[in-house]
Amino acid sequence: MGVLDKFRVDGRRLMVTGGSRGLGRAMALAIAEAGADVILIGRNQETLVATAEEIRALGREVWTIAADMADPADCERACRDALAIPGQIDILINNVGNREANIPTEEMPLETWQRLVDLNLTSAFLATKLIGGSMLDRPGPARGKIVNIASISAIIANRGIHGRHYEATKAALLHFTRATAADWAQRGVNVNAICPGLFMTDANKRWNELKPEVIRTFVDQIPMGRPGNPEEIGPLALYLASPASDFVTGSAYVIDGGYLIW
Template sequence: MNVLDRFRLDGKRLFITGGSRGFGRVIALAAAEAGADIIINGRDPAALAKTADEVRERGREVRTYPGDIADPAFCEALCARVIAEAGPVDILVNNVGGRNLAAKIEETSLDQWQTGVDLNLTHVFLCTKMFGTEMLKRGKGRIINIASISGMIANRGIGGRHYETTKAAVIHFTRATAADWAPRGVTVNAICPGLFMTEPNLVWSKSHPEVIETFVRQVPMGRTGEPDEIGPLAVYLASDASNYVTGASFVIDGGYTLW
């Protein structure tokens, strides 16, 4: 077998949350180019349809499931529906997340805190539990959680500390689940991006340019990341090339956390 063949995903089916934009879209398209069929969830039906067309252009099958997976009740119902309708999911990518609130800790209400926890953490648990249970029955599977370097550091000059807290929890949930499931054929790994100019960050940077400038000055490579730089790492973790990798958190941040 050629070494590049080990990165192929032919015959695999990948489900990704938040798959219509940003990292989700990039990972979906990269996996499709590697041979996987794709199932994508997202809140915007039009954006889902656009990404689905891009998957089809790459010669792969695609299903779309619109809705807000940060809502725990919807998340459980959607997972059950995908399992029933779409067939076995070989690769799960828990991608949805964000810093949807920039308030200081002392100004954050309990409801706002819980919303952030559900957005960044609860759906990771629910999707992992439901799809992972099916993987365990088959004795094989890949789970990739999109965490963040914010789970390892406290960012400068910004509120919304639910984000750092939940991303740290995602990293450790990845490790704990990997330890439990490694003997049963299911690997669980995390990707920890630094600052990438996804659509939300492009919008946010217009109102907080000083935060972006401060961050970039601390990146040894001297720039932000581009979303399509995430795709190859996700394909590696989804493929047979990473057979002996589990419980790992892969930092991809231009060197920011080296200092």
């Protein structure tokens, strides 16, 4: 096997949450291009259909499941629907998450906090439990791969912005990654994390409209002088999803244009 062959995922199946837009879409397309079939989970039926068509154009099979992953019951239902599709899931990307509220801690209602904890953290727990759990102790050489999309906000507190649920949940997701990796290292499943910096997804474009000074301050602190494009995360996700990373587990990969250097 040549080195580039180790990045192929032919015959494998990916499930990605929040997979129809932004970073989720970019990672789904990259891994599909390398040979995987894809299960997309997201809230918006229109964008699910659009991204599914892009994946089919690459010659891959694709299934879509509409669900609100911030609702634990709906999240669990979506995971069980994915497992009911004939064939096994080999790669899980826990991508769904967002900073949906810019509310100071002292003003945040408990119900808002809980919903956002469920969106950013509980969804990853449930998908790891159900989808990742189905990967454990499989016979044969194929290894299960889990990639959790954390954030540099797991490591730092952002300037000029409220809603510290995001930093808290992403930090928890990062340590959940490490702990699960330790538990499952000898059971055939690799668990790693990606910590993106500022990427101009639709969500961040909306932030730029609402609070352009926050985005401008962030970009000014990036040594490369620009935000990332969603497509730039695809190759890193493919590496962690592919046999190229078989000896990598419990690791967190920062992709931020150098923001954390300073």
